[in-house]
Amino acid sequence: MTELKERHEITLTVNGETVTRTVEARQHLVDFLRNELQLTGSHLGCEHGVCGACTVRLDGEIVRGCLTLAVQADGAAVETIEGVTETGEIADLQETFVERNALQCGFCTPGMLLTAAELLNAGKPATRAEIRTHLSGNYCRCTGYHAIVDAIETTNNKRLGTK
Amino acid sequence: MKAPRFLYVRVASLVEALEVLAEYGDEASVLAGGQSLMPTLNMRLSSPKVLVDINRIDDLKGISLDGNMVRVGALSRHADVMTSPIVVEHLPLIAQAYPFVAHAAVRNRGTFGGSVALADPASEMPACVLALNATLVLDSKAGGRRNVAASDYFKGLYETERRDDELLIEARIPIKAAGEVSAFGELSRRHGDFALAGVAMHGTVANGVITGLRPVYFGSEDRPVLGVATAAAVEGKGATEETFAAVNVALGNDLDPLSNFHADAATRLQLARVLTKRALTSMVNGGGVV
Numbered sequence: 001m002t003e004l005k006e007r008h009e010i011t012l013t014v015n016g017e018t019v020t021r022t023v024e025a026r027q028h029l030v031d032f033l034r035n036e037l038q039l040t041g042s043h044l045g046c047e048h049g050v051c052g053a054c055t056v057r058l059d060g061e062i063v064r065g066c067l068t069l070a071v072q073a074d075g076a077a078v079e080t081i082e083g084v085t086e087t088g089e090i091a092d093l094q095e096t097f098v099e100r101n102a103l104q105c106g107f108c109t110p111g112m113l114l115t116a117a118e119l120l121n122a123g124k125p126a127t128r129a130e131i132r133t134h135l136s137g138n139y140c141r142c143t144g145y146h147a148i149v150d151a152i153e154t155t156n157n158k159r160l161g162t163k
Numbered sequence: 164m165k166a167p168r169f170l171y172v173r174v175a176s177l178v179e180a181l182e183v184l185a186e187y188g189d190e191a192s193v194l195a196g197g198q199s200l201m202p203t204l205n206m207r208l209s210s211p212k213v214l215v216d217i218n219r220i221d222d223l224k225g226i227s228l229d230g231n232m233v234r235v236g237a238l239s240r241h242a243d244v245m246t247s248p249i250v251v252e253h254l255p256l257i258a259q260a261y262p263f264v265a266h267a268a269v270r271n272r273g274t275f276g277g278s279v280a281l282a283d284p285a286s287e288m289p290a291c292v293l294a295l296n297a298t299l300v301l302d303s304k305a306g307g308r309r310n311v312a313a314s315d316y317f318k319g320l321y322e323t324e325r326r327d328d329e330l331l332i333e334a335r336i337p338i339k340a341a342g343e344v345s346a347f348g349e350l351s352r353r354h355g356d357f358a359l360a361g362v363a364m365h366g367t368v369a370n371g372v373i374t375g376l377r378p379v380y381f382g383s384e385d386r387p388v389l390g391v392a393t394a395a396a397v398e399g400k401g402a403t404e405e406t407f408a409a410v411n412v413a414l415g416n417d418l419d420p421l422s423n424f425h426a427d428a429a430t431r432l433q434l435a436r437v438l439t440k441r442a443l444t445s446m447v448n449g450g451g452v453v
Contacts, residue, residue, distance in 0.1 A: 001175055002171075006169070006170055025214065026204070049201065058272075061272075063271055067202065067272070072173075072216060074173075136353065137265065
């Protein structure tokens with residue numbers, strides 16, 4: 001059991017680098033990433049779990065960064081859009097987003113890319129309806145989604161060698 | 164917005180969790196997946212003194228087949244329950260309902276037990292455990308373990324049989340027996356949003372005749388509601404226009420939906436009737452999502 005208190009020292013890896021900080025228990029993961037680590041790719045839209053702009057990976061799975069406390073990530077591996085961009089894991093997806101105009105203002109894009117990456121990593125064919133269902137937790141107010149679905153569908157088909 | 168200040172403790176075992184709950188009672192909130200608790204904190208709708216993080220209690224995770232029931236550990240993530248082969252094979256109602264539970268990122272984090280413990284009236288899992296006649300296991304330092312039938316568990320809006328010093332640790336859900344069928348339907352503004360109306364039903368079907376139906380309505384009142392009159396109207400009947408007419412009357416007796424800005428009571432009752440007709444039709448054809 002940790003001590004019952006308001007400030008906790010946490011050690012975690014963020015994009016592969018180990019960091020140790022003392023955080024307030026009430027600080028959520030995205031405020032921690034943005035304010036303590038200056039990783040500003042993860043965005044805060046609604047801050048109550050609806051919009052998906054805060055999507056990050058926690059131990060390999062996408063989660064709402066605004067609904068996860070930084071202190072809960074103690075001992076965990078966090079990946080952000082900065083990390084997956086640097087590794088090149090989704091370079092093809094990012095290129096296709098640009099080709100298809102799948103972003104305008106870009107606010108939702110980091111969350112969209114990480115959410116799409118989870119679908120792509122499943123390595124299975126996905127219909128446009130399935131892609132839309134998988135993206136249903138991420139708001140975009142610019143594109144009308146069509147171009148985003150185009151980009152994900154194209155990338156998935158390319159990766160599977162079906163087109 | 165930002166959450167108010169609170170004290171945080173991460174417990175490593177069930178015993179530790181029950182210790183903290185025994186000491187702080189209603190001043191403590193249990194943090195499981197956090198997918199409902201964190202929004203209420205961020206919007207400052209709640210301000211507990213203590214947050215008890217139970218996420219590292221591995222004993223509370225896991226899904227297993229135990230005789231004629233499935234045991235679902237309270238801390239099992241939605242995504243894990245949804246894809247569990249045991250659930251898909253033995254609890255078709257829960258497998259049918261899961262695609263309607265929020266979104267992928269929320270299901271990765273949110274827990275089965277958290278959803279049942281919170282008892283949101285628009286939530287799917289409380290309705291499913293009630294329709295399937297599940298038993299919920301509560302534990303506390305003072306009183307030890309006790310089993311509560313799902314039909315006795317849901318008391319009102321976010322009010323349940325669970326005392327402040329108790330933790331929901333497991334659901335024990337009877338498996339689908341031969342001849343039993345499930346159907347599930349939900350209407351919402353956007354996929355994954357809270358239900359405007361929903362029904363989870365389970366019963367026996369033989370030669371097109373339905374018996375022992377348990378239709379549970381969610382997104383209607385302050386808690387999931389078992390449609391007792393509706394079940395009586397369907398007993399021994401098939402999915403015919405005559406049955407639907409009787410069900411439409413019975414549902415008016417079973418339900419007294421709440422109005423809010425998403426939908427008023429009359430709309431919700433009408434949607435419940437539409438969903439029930441679809442679900443009964445599905446039941447006699449093997450069941451499924453309607």
